[in-house]
Amino acid sequence: MNLRMQRLCVWCGPGLILIFMIGFLFVAGLVPPPSPNLGASEVARFYTEHQTRIQIGLIISMIGSGLAFPWAAVISVQMRRIEGRRSPLAAIQLTAGGVLCLLLVFPMFALSAAAYRPADRSPEITQALNDLGWLPLVGFVAPPVVQVIAIALAVFSDKSAEPVFPRWVGYFSLWCAILLAPGILVIVFHTGPFAWNGIFAFWLPLTVLGTWFFVMTVPLLQAIKQQEREQESKQSAASAPLSPAGT
Secondary structure, eight states: OHHHHHHHHHHHHHHHHHHHHIIIIIISOOSSOOOTTOOHHHHHHHHHHTHHHHHHHHHHHHHHHTTHHHHHHHHHHHHHHHHOTTOHHHHHHHHHHHHHHHHHHHHHHHHHHHHHSGGGSOHHHHHHHHHHHHHHHHHOOHHHHHHHHHHHHHHHHOOSSSOSSOHHHHHHHHHHHHHHGGGGGGGTOSSSTTSTTSIIIIIHHHHHHHHHHHHHHHHHHHHHHHHHHHHHHHHHHHHGGGSOTTO
16 A cells, blocks of 8 residues: 555656646646736736636646645655655655645735736736746745755665665756756846746746656656565565475
């Protein structure tokens, strides 16, 4: 049961990305994001014209975001195989993974507030709610960066003959941390590659984060398979003395 549940949790990672993008991209139409350089009236018009689809899309995306919890949990289970049950890196990864879900959902509630009644209030209020949604949604780099660095450190600390994760997972995680970092610059720029719709702040981190979920699925499933073999080996060793003498 434990191994089956772990595998189910692993598939929550790709599921998160697929459900999130269905809601955010295909239903809400929020990719690419509206330019941060738009005026208040233009922002209000955007939410007024697309109100229903934005609301439905955000609901779908927020539901998908909840899958970050089981995804982070199964990574921590495998990390504890490296450092033991008291592993601080596993705890750090689990905490950062849980915060990741919250930092996806809270900004989307701000965007939901912007779409709630855009025609019944000042455009400047809708613009402020739009800013309150996009700035943290794109600039939430600290939790995922901490999460992948914790994974990398655990991978590099594994000196066992048959490591839980292959070495490349550590290097891949570090590269993800570096490429996610520019997202924080959205709090400064209104236009250009570091604005919330720019290539270095939005498109590159979005691609890296989505790729990370899918790429990590493979070594996680391999690690669970390895754990399954270890359990079977221990069970065989434990039952061997019970065999009748002389057989």
